[in-house]
Amino acid sequence: MNENYLVTKANTLITSNYDLSLEEQRVILTLASTVQPNDEDFKPYEFSIKEFMELLGVESKSKYSVIPKITKELMQKVLEIKQENKITQVAWLSSAEYEKGTGIIELEFSPKLKPFMLGLKEFYTSYRLKNVLELKGKYSIRMYEILKSNEFKKIAVIEVDELRKILKADKGSYLIYQNFKNRIICQAQKELKNLTDIYFEFEEVKTGRKVTSLKFYIKPNKKVEDPKVKQVKNEIAIDKETPLDTIENDIKLIMDITNNEFGEKTIMLFRDLSNGDIGKLKKLYDYMNTKNIQENRTGYMRKLLENWEEPKQSSKINGFNNFESRKYDYNELEKKLLGWD
Structure with a gap:
């Protein structure tokens, strides 16, 4: 289990009607965090028995008599998803398997949940697992x-x-x-x-x-503060010999310009896509607002920054861009920011 993994769900799944205990939610969300963004289908996902029991807060020497009861009860939990005139009632899990002596339990999501967790392009939400495990x-x-x-x-x-x-x-x-x-x-x-x-x-x-x-x-x-964000901040500061205070000030200024709309990891990505040109970033953000974009604003803003063509005349150096630009592998940078392997 990696607390920095992302949980990604369609918003219709988030607002569906269901009732899970605290422990059951921890299991489902940990399971959801193992689903990777490029997965085309659900796979059986494995937990160690120790990890599974810790998520449920169960202390029992007779683990193998307790686990079948827990998983059976979890598989009987039904959620109700409403979409216009359609109502889908579905169990969270399609199967649970464990074999004595292996120390492993294998769980698999119901295939009916695929449209709400795989290949999502719009109307979805992502967050780090660690944000919910301690609640x-x-x-x-x-x-x-x-x-x-x-x-x-x-x-x-x-x-x-x-x-x-x-x-x-x-x-x-x-x-x-x-x-x-x-x-x-x-x-x-x-x-x-x-x-x-x-x-x-x-x-x-x-x-x-x-x-x-x-x-x-x-x-x-x-x-x-996300430790991954802090790590990338330090890497950028060391690589560009830019004081960490300057990076922090840039981030604060961009957050003010964008009215605190985006999270800090996204702001850092925007900063690098704009090569630290805060004026350009503000211009593109204002342009996006004139287009009245309502959904997936992060993706739209990123496309604007990636497709930006620099003017032919040399740009004036200002207090927010007083270092040499460096080309980044943005896919790798984003993976670091999002915590993907």
Whole structure:
């Protein structure tokens, strides 16, 4: 298990209705992180028995009597995916295999999930596995995914009843709004702030005296720095003999220019694709906004930067570009930033 692996899901899967325990979500998300971006089909993915038990938080000497019960229960969990007039009900797993003495358990996703996890071109969300493994509340993981999928918009308004349905928190005491707010929303707010790459603030939208919607303000969490990002920053600084402070200042300026729309690893990629020319980057970002691009803005911005043709006249050196440009293998750079092998 590598905490820097990416979990990638279609947004329709993120907002589907399902109820998994904290431990079951950890297993599913760890399994999802082993799916590689270029995979054409699901494969059987292996866990060590020790790793599997740790994810579930189970301490038992009789592992081989406990595991069949756990996997059978997990395979019976059904999620409901809504697409326009179509509703798909599907189990997460199609199979689970283990053989005594091998120390390995093999799990495989249901093939019905392929359209929502493989070959995704638009309307999907990626994040590092480590952002969810340390969360303690099962609803905190779901809230993280929902808000992460809306991060590019910065603001998301969600009806309370709809959010309850997505989270499967539409029964019992959670029907009382104050309970729902305190135990789910406020708990998630605290955990995301302390443990993930985003945090949020929210305000209540009322119809009469009743809270009917929540308006979430989603922000990047500067407190949690990705070690891969830090490593690449240092590599760039050493290679170009550029002070690390200069790189940090460039990143802060680009984040201000782009209204904190993109994560730090993406900003670093943009910086290198523009060869540190902040003025050019701003011009292309403003151009993208005039085109009113709403989806996959990261990909659109990257294409603009990659296809940019430098003007024939020599560009003026400024405070943000006071070093010699170097050609990068951008595929390798991106792999480093995204944590792919």
